[in-house]
Amino acid sequence: MxxxxxxxxxxxxxxxxxxxxxxxxxxxxxxxxxxxxxxxxxxxxxxxxxxxxxxxxxxxxxxxxxxxxxxxxxxxxxxxxxxxxxxxxxxxxxxxxxxxxxxxxxxxxxxxxxxxxxxxxxxxxxxxxxxxxxxxxxxxxxxxxxxxxxxxxxxxxxxRTTRSVEQRVGAVLRRLDDKLGHRREDGSSLLQIRLRRDDIAGMAGTTLESASRAMSKMKRFGLIDSGREWVAIVDHAGLDELIDRG
Missing domain, CATH: 2.60.120.10 (Jelly Rolls)
Incomplete structure (x- = not known):
């Protein structure tokens, strides 16, 4: 995209x-x-x-x-x-x-x-x-x-002490999706907000570098798509599984 x-x-x-x-x-x-x-x-x-x-x-x-x-x-x-x-x-x-x-x-x-x-x-x-x-x-x-x-x-x-950075970042994205997500024909959900990586890091209680690494990994595994100041949830079930795993 x-x-x-x-x-x-x-x-x-x-x-x-x-x-x-x-x-x-x-x-x-x-x-x-x-x-x-x-x-x-x-x-x-x-x-x-x-x-x-x-x-x-x-x-x-x-x-x-x-x-x-x-x-x-x-x-x-x-x-x-x-x-x-x-x-x-x-x-x-x-x-x-x-x-x-x-x-x-x-x-x-x-x-x-x-x-x-x-x-x-x-x-x-x-x-x-x-x-x-x-x-x-x-x-x-x-x-x-x-x-x-x-x-x-x-x-x-x-x-910060009980969940991984990936889980915390995923939880932030899921909460934003509930509030700002726009479902598209392919089933993905675009977050209708200009979203900076440091916004995600702050809400997840982690560093910018850690949040960026977590998002890159989620993108590599097909859970999300992203670019400069935008994020889309591609695999909702996969994201839920990541967030809720023990």
Missing amino acids: SGNPVRANCARPHHCSADVRMEVMARSPLTRELAVDEHRELDRHLSAWSWGEGQPILLAGDEATGSYLVVSGRVRVTRDTIDGRGITVDLAAPGDVIGPLGTAPAEAVDSAWAMETTCALYLPADSLAEVVEEHPRLALALLRMQQDRLAQSRERDIG
Whole structure:
């Protein structure tokens, strides 16, 4: 495969219609369990913001006064290490929530950067407190998202000592496939995001060199195909077997 096959996203940097807002709330893990009238009620508290490629949405250490529900674009979430490096800990896509999941302002632990023109709906923390009180299903969804974030972080930490680099890299690719994979006629699945090797390394809790070696081996065995900033899953069953082997 030549070139980068990941299609450009159609961001809406200056306008976010009611239909678009309703659509993203209908598929977001935070709001998809709510009824349509609850989406409309929540929408009263939201405002649309946009960023150009490379611009920061959040910076670690700053006070975060709310959360962002991604409408269009892709977002790289990074964390600073003790030696001053920034590693990728997550990649957010439409429907994902970035920023602290709380009902009061809090210090941002991670930074978030627009990977392309990105639009997100901003929900102030104090408004979230009001909405949660009125809509118990949102409170439950909020709790689940907080638990998922903790579980993901714990899995990454435990995986460093209990799973091989190949398994950890494979798990990252499988999770991204679940969220961003586009099935093609030949059965392969293209990850619709410009994916750097150091993104994969950060999420897998390994070095760039180790992640690159693992991906080269997976490509050699026909599990994936890849090029500059793109990855496709070729053999889903084989990838699952690699990840889940004892």
